[in-house]
Amino acid sequence: MELLILADDLTGALDTGIQFVAAGASTRVVLDPHYDLGQVDPDVQVLVVDTESRHIAQEDAADLIRHIVRQAVELSVSCIYKKTDSALRGNVGAELGAALEASGADQLHFIPAYPKTKRTTKNGIHYIDGIPVGKSVFRNDPFNPVLSSRVANVLSEGSGLPMVSVKKEEQAGDFPGIQIYDAETDADILKRSRELQxxxxxxxxxxxxxxxxxxxxxMDLRSKPAETLELPGAFLMACGSVNPITREQVKEAVESGRFRYFPIPPEESLTPHWFTAEEKGQAQVREWADYLARGEKCILDTNDIPGRITAYAYAQQQGWTLEDVRHQIPVAMGEALRALLEKGVEATLMVTGGDVLMGFMREMEICEIEPVQELFTGTVLSYVRINGKKQPLISKSGGFGSPDLLLQLLEKLS
Structure with missing residues (x-):
C-alpha cells in the first residue's frame, strides 16, 4: 500500500478512489472504519477507507482518524490523504487536526478546490459556482450546514491547530500547522502539487x-489496465439525496418521459420493514421487479412529494427526530433494493446520497467495493460481489452534475 485515503462518506470515497483507478492503480474501497490496515491485499496500491464520520460527534471523528493514521505511520505508508467534502461539510477541522497530530508531521497541506465542479478557493474564501459557500445551497444543508465561507473559520470549529492561508502566487512555507492553498483551476492545483513534490x-x-x-x-502507481463491465439493459436509481442539484436532475429525467418514476411517501419510507413485511410494500416491490424485468428505467425517490406531508412533518407526528429520519430512510431503501435483487432482478443500480448507498451496503453485508470507471465528474461506476456475481453499481455525490446528468448517463450506458 503506497497511498491511504480516508473519506468521511461512501460516495466521496468512490469519487476520490476512482482518480487512481483511472491512472492504472490497483485500488480498493473498504467500508469498515476499524479495518486492520496490516491485512490489506499486498497487490493493493491505493486503499480507501470510508470512515462514515461526517455525521458523528467531532470528538469521535477525531479519535477515529487518529487511530487509522497511527496505523498508517507504523506501516510506513508513503502518503496519507484525508478526503474532504468539496463544500466543506462535516467534521473537517476535527479530522484534519487529528490527522496532523497522529502523523507526527509538522504540516498538513490542504487544497479544498475542485474546479471541474466549480468549487474554487480564492483569498482563503471557498466558492460554489462563484457563490461563497456560506451563502450557497450548502448553507441550508439539513444535516451539515456550512455557515462560513472562509476555510480557516470552518476548520477552526474543530481544530485548535495553527492555520495558514496561502494565495496562488505565494510559495508554500515552513510554518507549522494546516496549510490552506488557493486554487481556481486544475492548473493551479497541478502547479502547487509539483511544488510540494x-x-x-x-x-x-x-x-x-x-x-x-x-x-x-x-504518483507512479500504474499496475493494470482499466477493467470493463457488461451492463444489464434495465436501470434502477434509488434517490435519497436531498440536495437541490440532484432534485433538479430527477425532475428533468422524469419530465423527459424516459424513466418510470415512483415517489415513496414518508409513511412508507419511515415505516420499519415496509418493503419486506407489509403486504402493500411487497406488492410495490413486485411491480418494480416486473418493470425492470422488461428492461425499463426506474427511479425510486424518497424525497418530499409536492402537496403531501413532508418526511420531517410526518416524523414529528410520530415523535421522531431529524436524526431518526436520516437513519430510517437508508435502511428502508436498502431493504427495498435487497428485496428486488432476491427476486432475480438484473439491473444496473444507481444510488445517490452517501447515507442511502451505505444503507444498501449494510443490508447486503458488503464490505468492499472495486471502482471501475468515472462516468462523469463525481459519478462512479463500480462493482460489488453479491452471491459470487458482479453487480454493477453507480454512485453519485448529491451536489454534483448538470441538470441533464441522468439523460446523459443513459446515453453513455447504451
Missing part, C-alpha cells in the same frame, strides 16, 4: 477529488 511534502495531504486527480498523475 519538489519540496518532499507529499506525505500528509487533504482535499477532495480535485487534488486527488492531480496527485494520481504525480
Amino acid at each position: 519538489a519540496k518532499g511534502k507529499l506525505f500528509l495531504l487533504a482535499g477532495c477529488a480535485g487534488f486527488a486527480s492531480v496527485l494520481s498523475e504525480l
Whole structure:
C-alpha cells in the first residue's frame, strides 16, 4: 500500500478512489472504519477507507482518524490523504487536526478546490459556482450546514491547530500547522502539487477529488489496465439525496418521459420493514421487479412529494427526530433494493446520497467495493460481489452534475 485515503462518506470515497483507478492503480474501497490496515491485499496500491464520520460527534471523528493514521505511520505508508467534502461539510477541522497530530508531521497541506465542479478557493474564501459557500445551497444543508465561507473559520470549529492561508502566487512555507492553498483551476492545483513534490511534502495531504486527480498523475502507481463491465439493459436509481442539484436532475429525467418514476411517501419510507413485511410494500416491490424485468428505467425517490406531508412533518407526528429520519430512510431503501435483487432482478443500480448507498451496503453485508470507471465528474461506476456475481453499481455525490446528468448517463450506458 503506497497511498491511504480516508473519506468521511461512501460516495466521496468512490469519487476520490476512482482518480487512481483511472491512472492504472490497483485500488480498493473498504467500508469498515476499524479495518486492520496490516491485512490489506499486498497487490493493493491505493486503499480507501470510508470512515462514515461526517455525521458523528467531532470528538469521535477525531479519535477515529487518529487511530487509522497511527496505523498508517507504523506501516510506513508513503502518503496519507484525508478526503474532504468539496463544500466543506462535516467534521473537517476535527479530522484534519487529528490527522496532523497522529502523523507526527509538522504540516498538513490542504487544497479544498475542485474546479471541474466549480468549487474554487480564492483569498482563503471557498466558492460554489462563484457563490461563497456560506451563502450557497450548502448553507441550508439539513444535516451539515456550512455557515462560513472562509476555510480557516470552518476548520477552526474543530481544530485548535495553527492555520495558514496561502494565495496562488505565494510559495508554500515552513510554518507549522494546516496549510490552506488557493486554487481556481486544475492548473493551479497541478502547479502547487509539483511544488510540494519538489519540496518532499507529499506525505500528509487533504482535499477532495480535485487534488486527488492531480496527485494520481504525480504518483507512479500504474499496475493494470482499466477493467470493463457488461451492463444489464434495465436501470434502477434509488434517490435519497436531498440536495437541490440532484432534485433538479430527477425532475428533468422524469419530465423527459424516459424513466418510470415512483415517489415513496414518508409513511412508507419511515415505516420499519415496509418493503419486506407489509403486504402493500411487497406488492410495490413486485411491480418494480416486473418493470425492470422488461428492461425499463426506474427511479425510486424518497424525497418530499409536492402537496403531501413532508418526511420531517410526518416524523414529528410520530415523535421522531431529524436524526431518526436520516437513519430510517437508508435502511428502508436498502431493504427495498435487497428485496428486488432476491427476486432475480438484473439491473444496473444507481444510488445517490452517501447515507442511502451505505444503507444498501449494510443490508447486503458488503464490505468492499472495486471502482471501475468515472462516468462523469463525481459519478462512479463500480462493482460489488453479491452471491459470487458482479453487480454493477453507480454512485453519485448529491451536489454534483448538470441538470441533464441522468439523460446523459443513459446515453453513455447504451
